[in-house]
Each structure stands twice: as structure tokens, then as C-alpha cells.
Amino acid sequence: MIVVENMSIRAGEFALTDVCLTVPTGAYGVLMGKTGSGKTTILESILGLRTIDGGTIRLEHRDVTKLDPALRGIGYVPQDGALFAGMTVRDHLAFAMQIRHKSKREMDDRVKELSELLGIAHLLDRTPVGLSGGEGQRVALGRALSFRPKVVCLDEPLSALDSETRIQMCDLLDHIRQKETATMLHVTHNLDEAKRLADCLFVLKDGQVETLENSKD
Amino acid sequence: MSTDVQPTDPPAAGLKEIDEGKRRTVVVALSNRFFYLSLGVIGGTYLLLIVSMLAADTWYMAEKSVRAAAAAEQPLQAFFLENPIARALSDRKIQYSIWLSLISCTLSAILSLLVAVPLGYLISRHEFRGKRLLDAILDIPIVLPPLVVGLSLLIMFQYPPFRWIARDVVYQISAVVLAQFSVACAFAVRTMKSTFDHIDPRCEKVAITLGCTRAQAFGWVVLPVASRGMMTALTLAWARSLGEFGPLLIFAGATRMKTEVLSTTVFLEMNIGNIEAAVAVSMIMVVAAVIVLVITRRWGTRDTTL
Numbered sequence: 185m186i187v188v189e190n191m192s193i194r195a196g197e198f199a200l201t202d203v204c205l206t207v208p209t210g211a212y213g214v215l216m217g218k219t220g221s222g223k224t225t226i227l228e229s230i231l232g233l234r235t236i237d238g239g240t241i242r243l244e245h246r247d248v249t250k251l252d253p254a255l256r257g258i259g260y261v262p263q264d265g266a267l268f269a270g271m272t273v274r275d276h277l278a279f280a281m282q283i284r285h286k287s288k289r290e291m292d293d294r295v296k297e298l299s300e301l302l303g304i305a306h307l308l309d310r311t312p313v314g315l316s317g318g319e320g321q322r323v324a325l326g327r328a329l330s331f332r333p334k335v336v337c338l339d340e341p342l343s344a345l346d347s348e349t350r351i352q353m354c355d356l357l358d359h360i361r362q363k364e365t366a367t368m369l370h371v372t373h374n375l376d377e378a379k380r381l382a383d384c385l386f387v388l389k390d391g392q393v394e395t396l397e398n399s400k401d
Numbered sequence: 402m403s404t405d406v407q408p409t410d411p412p413a414a415g416l417k418e419i420d421e422g423k424r425r426t427v428v429v430a431l432s433n434r435f436f437y438l439s440l441g442v443i444g445g446t447y448l449l450l451i452v453s454m455l456a457a458d459t460w461y462m463a464e465k466s467v468r469a470a471a472a473a474e475q476p477l478q479a480f481f482l483e484n485p486i487a488r489a490l491s492d493r494k495i496q497y498s499i500w501l502s503l504i505s506c507t508l509s510a511i512l513s514l515l516v517a518v519p520l521g522y523l524i525s526r527h528e529f530r531g532k533r534l535l536d537a538i539l540d541i542p543i544v545l546p547p548l549v550v551g552l553s554l555l556i557m558f559q560y561p562p563f564r565w566i567a568r569d570v571v572y573q574i575s576a577v578v579l580a581q582f583s584v585a586c587a588f589a590v591r592t593m594k595s596t597f598d599h600i601d602p603r604c605e606k607v608a609i610t611l612g613c614t615r616a617q618a619f620g621w622v623v624l625p626v627a628s629r630g631m632m633t634a635l636t637l638a639w640a641r642s643l644g645e646f647g648p649l650l651i652f653a654g655a656t657r658m659k660t661e662v663l664s665t666t667v668f669l670e671m672n673i674g675n676i677e678a679a680v681a682v683s684m685i686m687v688v689a690a691v692i693v694l695v696i697t698r699r700w701g702t703r704d705t706t707l
Binding site: 231232233253254255256257258259260262264266267268269270271279280283284324327328330331 | 601603604606607608609610611612613614617621622625626
């Protein structure tokens, strides 16, 4: 569960006040808004990459407002993938588990499971150089899911993809949320994507977040 | 009546336009050619200056070698063993200066990199009070006249706490390394800052959300990508250290077999009128510089801000 209550953020001229949103456990939340409206800012605040000026953030009933981002346990898929240059796809999928000193077997099992789930098993020994946009985003997704986070934040993960790949990725995301049972928060400016995926839909407009009902197509 | 006149006018105007168009084409073509010609001439002049300097050194060496060979009983042997470079290399004082140069430059380059990596990362990634001031201070060694750096170091060691160790530093080998480091480090910091500026900070953000501490994110995600920049910073600092002269003369002195490095050798040989040896040692430094250049081009970053 992701609960944001009365969050306010100020950065120069830009300000968000009294942001409230709740994504129930296991649900797929989509936050919509125009470019520059502050969607990424909200996401970064939940991730802990940005300090907030007021309000609270709770994940699964735990107050994480002041917690270091490394301890929040949120999977993060950034907009452009931000893959680690020089590391193989396998390294990406194992990275979070290496940090957590997991056993070799556990790592191998998880890498195998994820690479099959995401359809990137044939890419395991490749580096990010030369991966297509869709492949890169699958790797970024796998890296974020690798340590079985309870919460996953996706920042416009499909915006740089062509329409066909985007539809495939939407299906994949739908499949993953059922399989991995994580609470997801997905930021986008694409209405089709939002309607396709969202259990709960939030619209950010003029610094205010509005919660809408979404009847899936 | 007026209708008779009108039809003749448009074709005339059209011809005029065509003429004008042709003229413009020629003007543009000529102008473009002249533009690139000027670029070529101006650039070529400077290029010629650089190449001429090195060619003159080489020619001077060749001339002296041939003269030495002609005067000797066994010309071929003399050409290889009696040429100025061979003679310089066999001089114990110059051998010492070569070794000291190699060791001191390597030490100061490594020290520079050790300071430049964390400092470059700090100013590339973080906003803090006094950052602009820090940035400006870091430029001081670059813009300061080298002699002033040396003199300032010398004066600094008049006062505690530096005075307590002055006896072991001033006019000693450690002064050589310190003087080289003082200037070379500033260049290394600039190189590392631009290296880190080119690395997407989002990668570290992702690493942190994956559970990394700041140090882990830096060591596992940033440093491997920065290795080319580190190579450039290292070689640049090394080359700077090799060329260091003014501060050394004042702060470390020019004692033969003690604080004499290659640039000091050139100066000392010139002073006693031994131009041959001075040029020979210069040639050794040219070779070292070329090696550094090749390493930087081959394994370093393509774009340095320096």
C-alpha cells in the first residue's frame, strides 16, 4: 500500500501542496499529468530521492517519510532506463541481491525466473550497448523487481517506445503485477496506457491530485 | 495601347532574376571557398609552428650526430654512441634526473587522482553553500603564475604547522612532488568533474533505491564508468608534473643528484652553455609527452575540457 498524505514540496518557483493519494495493496495506480506538472517530483518523493517540506509517506503501514531511499525497498524504473554501463543484463538482475548478500543459488534462480518472465533470457550476457528501447526497459524492470519489492514505482516507462512495443509492454506489466503481487505506481501522460493498466487513476493538475474511478477497457 | 507594352515586361524581369540568381550562386560559392581557405591558412600556420619546433629539435640532433660521426674514426659506431642523446643518457647526473622525474611525476599524478576523484565527484553532484567559492579556488593553481606557486609554497613552510616539517620538505625530494602535485591536481580535478558531469546521475539514484549506500553506488556504478576519465586525469597530471619548472626551482631548488628533474636539467645545461645536452634532454621529454598523448587518446576520454 502506498499512502501519501498532505505532502508539500517546494523547489524554486515550483510548488506542490497537500498532495494526497492512496494505492491499495496489490493495486496498480497510475498518476497522470502534463509534462512539467510534477509527476516525477511526486514519484521521487515517494522513493526518497527528494526531501519533502511537509506531510507523510507510508508504505505498507510503515512511515517512511524520513527513511533513507536505500531502506525503503521500492523498485524504481526510471524514464530512460538508466541502465548501468559496462554491466551485463545478468549483473543488472543480480545487482540488488548482491547488495543484500544473497546466496549464489538464490541469485541464479531469481535471475532465471525474471529473465524468463520478461523474455530477456537470450540477452543475459549482453551489455546495455545495442539493446533496443523495449529490451532496455525490460532489463530496467527486471532490475527493479529483482529483490521482490512490495512497492514498484515506474516513471514513464513506456514513453520512449514505439506503439507496438508499448502494447507488448502493457501486456507484460499487466502480467507482472499479477505474478509479483507488488503495489505499483506508474507515472504517464498517455491516456490509453492509463486506461489499460490502472486500478486507481490519479490526475495531477495545477498542483492538485484528483482521484478518478477507472473502468478498464 | 497599354496592353501591347505589358507582355514584353515580365520576361525581361525574369531574365534579370535569372542573372541575379546566377550571380548569387557564384558569390556564395566564392565566399564559402574563401571562408574555408582562411580557416585552413590560419589553422595551418599554427600547425606549422608546432611541427617546425619539433622538426628543428630533431634536425639539430641529427646535425650534431652526423658531425660527431664524421669526426670519429668509426663513423657508424660514433653515430649511435656519440650522438647527444646517447651521451646525455650515459651521464649519471642526467640518469638520476630521468629517474627522479619518472618517480616524482608518477607519485604526484597518483596523489592528484586520489584527491581529484572525490573532489570532482563532490562538485559535480552536490549543491552546497560555498560551492562557487570552492570552484573558484580550484582554478587558482591553473591561472596563477607558476613562480608564484613555488614562492607561496616556500613562504608557507615558514609558518607552523608546516615549519615543523620544513627541514624534511623544502629543497628535498618531497618538495619536488609537492610542487608538482599543487598544480597538476587542479587539472586532474577539472578533468574528473567533467567526467562525472557526463555520467547520468539517475544511475546512482537507481542504485540507491536498490539498496546501495552512497559509497556502494559510487564504487559499483559510477567509478567503473569513470575509468576512462580517470586515465585522462592521471596522464594529464603526469604530463603537467613533467613540465613543472618554476615552482620547483624556487621551492625544491636545482641541486644536481638531489632535486634535479628533467626540466631542471634543461635549465642547468643551458646555463653552462651545453646546448646539445639541453636539446637532448628536451627530446627525451618530447618522447615522454608523445607517449602520454597516445595513452590519453587511446584509453582516455575523447573530450577533455583542457
